[in-house]
Amino acid sequence: NIRTQNARAVLIDAYKALSQIREGIVVPLNPPSIPGLGTTGGTEMWIQSKGDATIAQFAAVVNDFVARAKQRPELTGVTNTFNADSQQLLVDVDRDKAETLGVPVEDVYSAMQTMFGSLYVSQFNRSSRLWQVILQAEPSYRLKPDDLEQIFVRSSNGSMVPLKSVVTSRYVTGPDLITRFNNFPAVKITANAAPGYASGQVISTLEELATQMPSEYGIAWSGEAFEAKQSGGTSGLVFVFGLIMVFLILAAQYEKWSLPFGVLMAVPFALFGALLAILLRGLNNDVYFQIGLTMLVALAAKNAILIFEFAVLNREAGKSVFDATMTAAEERLRPIVMTSLAFILGCVPLAIATGASANSRHSIGTGVIGGMLGATAIAVFFIPMFFYVLETMSEKSAKKKDKKAGDVPPSSGPGAAPSEPKV
Structure with missing residues (x-):
């Protein structure tokens, strides 16, 4: 049935089904109606931090904005992908102890980057193809925090020092991704128009909500909303x-x-x-x-x-x-x-x-x-x-013009013959 299988109904059913996933947050979204203008359908707005606020303060402002936006009848499907409380593993380097053991601090960071991330080394030609040489530990050796204990760093005297002797790890909370828009730390807000409302009303509502934010925060538009603002009127x-x-x-x-x-x-x-x-x-x-x-x-x-x-x-x-x-x-x-x-x-x-x-x-x-x-x-x-x-x-109007033209004496008209002198 076309009335129950339209895009809105499919998104609602998908959201209900995907909300049962406990390992992550899945948000089904429409694609933009004009390909290339934005990443998702709906109105896209960025909240920008233009001051020196911390991530926690920024997250509080964003959460307050989203909460107020969800209460407005003009808006529906208000979402954002910013999560300031994701679990992270923080590694602290004991610089004094590293200096005592003769281990350069930059070598400590380089070893962690190479083994747990990746490091581009060089490239070579073989079989008419260009191959890249990238150093990286096998996946089984970089899954757990305890894998830090398997890494060794060479000291200045040539001996191998275990990495665990100069670093400690602990779990903290923080943002999984910090995006920037116009060079400012920013969070993208996506909102759709509720039934009976137009996209212009969505933009006006979001602008009204933005006026209630602190002065060191601002907004910017992207995607179709930006084009609508540019061509408005x-x-x-x-x-x-x-x-x-x-x-x-x-x-x-x-x-x-x-x-x-x-x-x-x-x-x-x-x-x-x-x-x-x-x-x-x-x-x-x-x-x-x-x-x-x-x-x-x-x-x-x-x-x-x-x-x-x-x-x-x-x-x-x-x-x-x-x-x-x-x-x-x-x-x-x-x-x-x-x-x-x-x-x-x-x-x-x-x-x-x-x-x-x-x-x-x-x-x-x-x-x-x-x-x-x-x-x-x-x-x-x-x-x-x-x-x-x-x-x-x-x-x-034409008769008045003709009458005025008829009232003009013949002698006064252009090209009229000169009058004879009176005796």
Whole structure:
């Protein structure tokens, strides 16, 4: 069943099953929706330590932030991979005793690195391949802390000194991994939007929670959240430029500056229908809905153009402004309704989509359907009125210009013949 086997349901079931593992913590995560932008799906934020706080203080701030984030209804799946209490083996080197035995301290560290870690020595060619020489103890000899007793270090007089004579070991707690972001010690926080909330609200909520942290801590964004912050507010510019392009194209087509305004007056009705549709359905004003709004500029203008085009042709045929307007409205009502219904029915699958990317399709489909209903059911009654008002005003303005031109004396015009002298 697609409703029970979607990504969210699979993650929940996987989390329940993997939470039974006692040897470690397994957190199932979605991949990023855009490959390469981040390592996991959701909103990625980094908490940065910009002061001189210790790891314990940093961990306390991070844990407090995560606890407060989990209480917010806008967020879900708030996680971080920082663990400041992992078990570690700390080896202390007795420098005074090493000096007494003639063992250089650097040799002690070098021996532990070589046997318990690895050390690159050199490389050689064999069988047309390049091989690396790496020193390292066998796995069976570097599994337990007691294996330190099997290591010997050469002293300055050439004798072999057991490593256990100059080092002691003990278990402590500390972070298993310290990451840095923008050169600051940082911890990555991942959060997802709860049902009914958008990614923009997630970012706003995390920023609000960040204001409650101490002043020596800051936040930074990465992945899709960083791109969203960088490009925030550009959808409004796209919408405005869309209106400008439609206006310029119509002005060139009609060779008038007034009629394009009447065509664009149909756009607010489409916006009203789109906003009402997502409000009734409980959706958010996300980026996908804003893409649908940009598309509605052309769709709403289409209905107005159908009426304006025929009204202009009727005016050129000699009809009055009122008759040309009413005739165009009557003749183009059926094509407007038919084309609008065809487009609305074509968007229904988007509005009721299920499966992957269903939420984005809901936003686009619902917004376009609501906008087309508003542009068809409401704007179609106002578009003829817009044409009538604009054309009437244009004619009155033209008559005033003609009247002013007719009142100018012929002698004062350019190129007029000189008047004869009076006797």
